[in-house]
Amino acid sequence: MLSPYAALAQKTSPVAPNRAQAEAIVKEAYAKFVSDTSGKNADYIPFLAQVDSKMFGVAIVTVDNQVLSMGEIKYAFSIQSISKVYTLAMAMNELGADRVFDRIGSEPTGRAFNSPVAVVDMPTHTANPLVNAGAIATTSLIAGSSADDKWNKILDFYGEAAGEKLSLIDEVYQSEAATNAGNKALSMLLAKYERIYSDPFTAVDIYTKQCSVGVNVVQLARMGATLANNGVNPTTGKQVVKAENVPYILSTMMMAGLYDGSGGWAWKVGLPAKSGVGGGIVAVVPGKGAIAVFSPRLDDAGNSVKAQRVIEYVAQKLDFNLFSPRSVGLKQ
Ligand code: GLU
Secondary structure, eight states, rough: OOOHHHHHHHOTTTTOOOOHHHHHHHHHHHHHTTTOOOOOOOSSSSHHHEEEEEEEEEEEEEEEEOOEEEESSSSEOOOOGHHHHHHHHHHHHHOOOHHHHHTTOOOOOOSSSTOOOHHHHHHTSSSTTSSSHHHHHHHHHOOSSSSHHHHHHHHHHHHHHSSOEEOOOHHHHHHHTTHHHHHHHHHHHHHHHTTTOOOOHHHHHHHHHHTTTOOHHHHHHHHHHHHHHHTTTTTOBBBBBGGHHHHHHHHHHHTTGGGGGGGHHHHHTTTTTTEESSEEEEEETTTTEEEEEOOBBBOOTSSSSHHHHHHHHHHHHHTTTTTSSGGGGGHH
């Protein structure tokens, strides 16, 4: 039986593709880009430089809980920056959208995701929850009786969005914790402007852990599908993200989800998405589902090259661009 949300999605999206169409297009995209070797692994986090750059996996999870997947679907890569979306969702669940907006904001920086200059220059200092400074400040908003309590809450919340328990990849965490002086510097700058809401280094440590959570590409697609499905995980049926917060989260992803490539992405693909330097990207098609791709080679902005190409191809062929009249049901 279809969930009420899936039924609603079908009603409001008469041009949603059927499974056979979606499968054919994903296969085409996979074959077209499988041998593309452009870009290179992130290396500023030493562990990521050693990840096998040939790995390539694609998954789609729909709001009616259909799963399509191809390629490397078992490997748990580090979620990295994609975690920022779910800590944001959690902070909004706890505090409401307005309070999170007041404390963090939602403006693009036009600078690198880890830029200290943006912290100094931006009137809000935090800029938005998807750049490092804003994300560390967002993590600092999560309530808890101790650092461990906050961290365990975050990990459990990600697991609820993924539909399965997730774990920390300790090697990634150690590698990143040993090299995160830049993020610590951001947290101290935020402290100077009174825009961080717990002990700064504790927030950075929890943030570093959240970036080191392992997900496979199917789990990542399900995390995206939870947002597509009004905050309800389509597999477990559980309301994970409060429905009223979903549009704020998706608009933030549209504006800042792909670092300095966000404008070009909005132009070409027209879908809210988030990338991580671990090589994952998840794009959300509201009311329909989500597509996630994992491939470690990144472009200069820090976005997986293959993931961008596959999602762009699939979104174009299946009319997913939110700004296209066809995607909301006005067929030509
Ligand atoms: N943990 C990474 C950092 O703080 C996340 C970067 C990313 O995926 O953008 O630099």
